[in-house]
Amino acid sequence: MTSSTTAHTQLLHSLFEAAIDATQPHRCVPIHMPCPVAGRTIVVGAGKASAAMAQAFEQNYKGEISGLVVTRYGYAVPCEKIDIVEAAHPVPDENGLKAAQQILQRVSDLTEQDQVVVLLSGGGSALMPLPHDEISLQENQVIHSALLKSGASIIEVNTVRRHLSQLKGGGLAAACYPAKVTTLLISDVPGNDLATIASGPTVGDPTTCEDALRIIDKYAIEISNVIREKLEQGLYESIKPRDYRLERCVTKLIATPQMALEAAAKRAQELGIKCLILGDSIAGEAKEVAKVMAGITRQVRHFEQPIKPPCILLSGGETTVTLKGNGVGGRNVEFLLSLAIELEGQPGISAIACDTDGVDGSADIAGAMITEYSLSDALAKGMQAKEYLANNDAHTFFKKIGQSVVTGPTLTNVNDFRAIFIDSPT
Known part of the structure; x- marks a missing residue:
């Protein structure tokens, strides 16, 4: 050479x-932080950058906070007030499932005086799995693996993920209602589509169960008869953009490609x-x-x-x-x-x-x-x-x-x- x-x-x-x-959380998070509220501030999130985002948030936020975020193994950074959990990516594991369950528990039973700050980055879809009750973690893992090997685009992959999860596709925002929800996003998807970043847990999803099933069939992804029936009947539908539970949600792109x-x-x-x-x-x-x-x-x-x-x-x-x-x-x-x-x-x-x-x-x-x-x-x-x-x-x-x-x-x-x-x- x-x-x-x-x-x-x-x-x-x-x-x-x-x-x-230029896209480090310590540069991007502080300038987009919400103000303290009368009630509690709960911080949750998922993604490869979520721990660093949580650290930047708690170092700069002026009020009291608590919370939990889940990141990829090896991506944790020390936080004092926000619990950091490590889990598997790109195929979810038991740690990710337990973290998702804890996140759901922490945002339940909130009031209008409270706020939830959601810190999301790429990888959030796999790191925060909470499949519908009929879907085991093992089956979820098999579907994830097959999608990742299929050649499907990230938009297609996350369309399927949104319809197999309780938290994705606006599900997390619905669980937070009636609290105020502020989502800070580091985008890892083409076009910065909000519903695709970490599979859009706090935004409305315009796609349908029918769309998800069409992608599954396009790439010959094997699913159980139960999942197919639920999708065909529209029983795994995501939260739609005009849902009243999204009215107090604010979403901010803080770093982009x-x-x-x-x-x-x-x-x-x-x-x-x-x-x-x-x-x-x-x-x-x-x-x-x-x-x-x-x-x-x-x-x-x-x-x-x-x-x-x-x-x-x-x-x-x-x-x-x-x-x-x-x-x-x-x-x-x-x-x-x-x-x-x-x-x-x-x-x-x-x-x-x-x-x-x-x-x-x-x-x-x-x-x-x-x-x-x-x-x-x-x-x-x-x-x-x-x-x-x-x-x-x-x-x-x-x-x-x-x-x-x-x-x-x-x-x-x-x-x-x-x-x-x-x-x-x-």
């Missing part, structure tokens, strides 16, 4: 760090590099999105359109991976490996693709980087990139060539971050 290539990868790392820093991309663009500008943000909500099969990005990259490199190199192409969103091989998937690394294959070692191009929560798919690795030498380094080790891509095993590929990006828990979650550096032709 040349010194210029090293400089380019350091630049990309710096942009990713800027994106993470666009904020992360803008922070990265600002960092690049400070370093004298032009940036083009292609979009904050790009979706689709990861390896196919990579082919489109490769085409744009070649256009910039060879024809200086729509921006003149040296420059950086930034994008966010959430792609999907349909697992067909024996690998663990990971949409960012799958995108990146497909991009490398399409670019064929074209000189002067480096890229990074990472999940901003520090976990890409089911691996505790944020993502990876590529340079013009990635494929040749792999070939020197006897590795065929296309075989790893076909096997959904990109994480192993990048580990073997030493180009994984490992951050540990980032304490935020604003979806995927992708940056492609394109140098000027020599």
Whole structure:
């Protein structure tokens, strides 16, 4: 790897760090906090960033509080007044179920004088499971796993989740009624759809049981006859947007994918590099999105359109991976490996693709980087990139060539971050 290539990868790392820093809870929570009320203030929440959000809240709130939030194993931070529970993600476990039950208990029997502050971020759907009484945790786990492997979009996955849960799809807000409810959201979904972030426990859900069943059948997800009958009869319906129990609910987006991309663009500008943000909500099969990005990259490199190199192409969103091989998937690394294959070692191009929560798919690795030498380094080790891509095993590929990006828990979650550096032709 040349010194210029090293400089380019350091630049990309710096942009990713800027994106993470700009969306940290300690920066975003204090400016959106509600005022104290005459009654009690109960803080609840779920997500990979929820513990850090709870810490920021209790350090800045002027009144008395109590509460409980549930976060992913390894993502807890110390709090004095808010209980922190760790549970499994992306497939729920017993700890998550018990935490959801406790949350429901804590917000029951409130009055108009009380308020509930709900802290939500990506991962909240899996971390706060409370399936309907007829659905066991084990069956819920099987359905979750099947959906995650199916290639369904996050919007489709969470549509199903909302209709199998007592808390999602406005259920938590309904349980809080008549208390005031303020929800602070760190968005990890394309378009910042409020009903999709953590499956929308405090907002109305415009989708129906029929929609959920259509998605289940589209991806051939196996469910019991009981669940099918309940969905067909509309008995698992979510709370709708005009429900009276939502009248005292306020929802605030405090950190978004666009904020992360803008922070990265600002960092690049400070370093004298032009940036083009292609979009904050790009979706689709990861390896196919990579082919489109490769085409744009070649256009910039060879024809200086729509921006003149040296420059950086930034994008966010959430792609999907349909697992067909024996690998663990990971949409960012799958995108990146497909991009490398399409670019064929074209000189002067480096890229990074990472999940901003520090976990890409089911691996505790944020993502990876590529340079013009990635494929040749792999070939020197006897590795065929296309075989790893076909096997959904990109994480192993990048580990073997030493180009994984490992951050540990980032304490935020604003979806995927992708940056492609394109140098000027020599």
